[in-house]
Amino acid sequence: MRSPKDFFAPLAVGAPEPVRQIPALPSRMIHFFDPSNEKMVAKAPDLAKKVDVLLGNLEDAVKADRKEAAREGLVKVAKENDFGSTQLWTRVNSLDSPWVLDDLITLVTEIGDKLDVIMVPKVEGAQDIHYVDRLLAQLEARAGLRKPLLVHAILETASGVANVEEIAGASPRMQGISLGPADLAASRRMKTTRVGGGHPGYLVRTDPVGDDLTEGRTTYQQDLWHYTVARMVDACVLHGILPYYGPFGDIRDVVACEDQFRNAFLLGCVGAWSLHPVQIDIAKKVFSPAPEDVAWARKVIAAMGDGTGAVMIDGKMQDDASVKQCRVVAELADALAAGDPELAEAYDAATKEALA
Numbered sequence: 001m002r003s004p005k006d007f008f009a010p011l012a013v014g015a016p017e018p019v020r021q022i023p024a025l026p027s028r029m030i031h032f033f034d035p036s037n038e039k040m041v042a043k044a045p046d047l048a049k050k051v052d053v054l055l056g057n058l059e060d061a062v063k064a065d066r067k068e069a070a071r072e073g074l075v076k077v078a079k080e081n082d083f084g085s086t087q088l089w090t091r092v093n094s095l096d097s098p099w100v101l102d103d104l105i106t107l108v109t110e111i112g113d114k115l116d117v118i119m120v121p122k123v124e125g126a127q128d129i130h131y132v133d134r135l136l137a138q139l140e141a142r143a144g145l146r147k148p149l150l151v152h153a154i155l156e157t158a159s160g161v162a163n164v165e166e167i168a169g170a171s172p173r174m175q176g177i178s179l180g181p182a183d184l185a186a187s188r189r190m191k192t193t194r195v196g197g198g199h200p201g202y203l204v205r206t207d208p209v210g211d212d213l214t215e216g217r218t219t220y221q222q223d224l225w226h227y228t229v230a231r232m233v234d235a236c237v238l239h240g241i242l243p244y245y246g247p248f249g250d251i252r253d254v255v256a257c258e259d260q261f262r263n264a265f266l267l268g269c270v271g272a273w274s275l276h277p278v279q280i281d282i283a284k285k286v287f288s289p290a291p292e293d294v295a296w297a298r299k300v301i302a303a304m305g306d307g308t309g310a311v312m313i314d315g316k317m318q319d320d321a322s323v324k325q326c327r328v329v330a331e332l333a334d335a336l337a338a339g340d341p342e343l344a345e346a347y348d349a350a351t352k353e354a355l356a
């Protein structure tokens, strides 16, 4: 671990100064596309207008014989397009793969000024982030970059989960962490074959009434990812970085996708991955606070004045703690509304009604 005094020093002569605060830019959906897939590439400029983050994926879901094509495709997409305020991220191949070194060298050298965040898969501990951190500094210095690239880790190995706090704090480049439920399930030897989401076998059952152990006992499916998401959120908040739910693989089941995303939102995540265009609007809806919640938050903030003491609003006690919860919702709403006039109007209309 670096000394706290050196934590914000560049790791290579000529590399840009590390950031001291992770920018809280909207990132409700990180939209994955395969840059070697011509159809997806053709859709990228239009999709960029709808998403907060467009991510050129080079890792899993790209066939081994398409790895170079995906890397080159991403370079081309980045050079030929200006995505405006939409962030451009990439997911490079894993650190033990034969492709990652060329991924990093090529991307930083060719399009380092266009990329915002590099997602690193299968992170096991702080040592993986330290390796990427130094290499990026060397490459940034050589490319003459003025802005440091940020790093996002996927939490998808059992050792990654065991070390999540040290991963979150391993470098000032750490922007955030996403849950990777598919690889994590394999790494942990969980017995689900789904990409995220629940499992009907993971449940609790009400107690028996009398001697009958079978009839009248309601079961409730539980969230397989609750523990990991909650732990990831705490690690991220501890280090001032952003937590995300990752992929939901049942593209057809838009209802369960929305539920999984909402669980993550309520637990503190700021966004999730969209693997297919149909998941973009789900993420947008879920990770933007609902107008009625924003209206309530603004009402409590207005009633609480300097934020101390206790008041009753609509039969509910409010105090210093609840106004802080309301500020979280209201500040997120303001940040999202600043770039989205439709959302701003919905929030203002609901607030007007609540305050009338």
Ligand SMILES: CC(=O)SCCNC(=O)CCNC(=O)[C@H](O)C(C)(C)COP(=O)(O)OP(=O)(O)OC[C@H]1O[C@@H](n2cnc3c(N)ncnc32)[C@H](O)[C@@H]1OP(=O)(O)O
Binding pocket: 031, 032, 033, 034, 039, 040, 043, 047, 057, 060, 061, 182, 183, 195, 247, 251, 274, 275, 276, 277
């Ligand atoms: C566990 C993990 O690592 S998750 C992350 C890695 N996985 C990924 O990145 C997967 C990304 N998504 C995909 O590859 C695809 O969406 C698939 C394979 C799941 C489904 O693809 P398809 O069978 O083509 O789906 P579908 O027929 O519904 O697609 C409709 C259209 O949307 C396009 N499309 C599908 N997914 C995407 C996408 N992510 N981005 C842009 N366009 C897309 C298709 O090319 C198709 O275009 P067309 O109408 O011009 O033919």
Ligand SMILES: O=CC(=O)O
Binding pocket: 060, 121, 154, 156, 179, 180, 181, 182, 183, 184, 195, 246, 247
């Ligand atoms: O990369 C994501 C995962 O779930 O695995």
Ligand SMILES: [Mg+2]
Binding pocket: 060, 121, 154, 156, 180, 182, 183
């Ligand atoms: Mg994975």
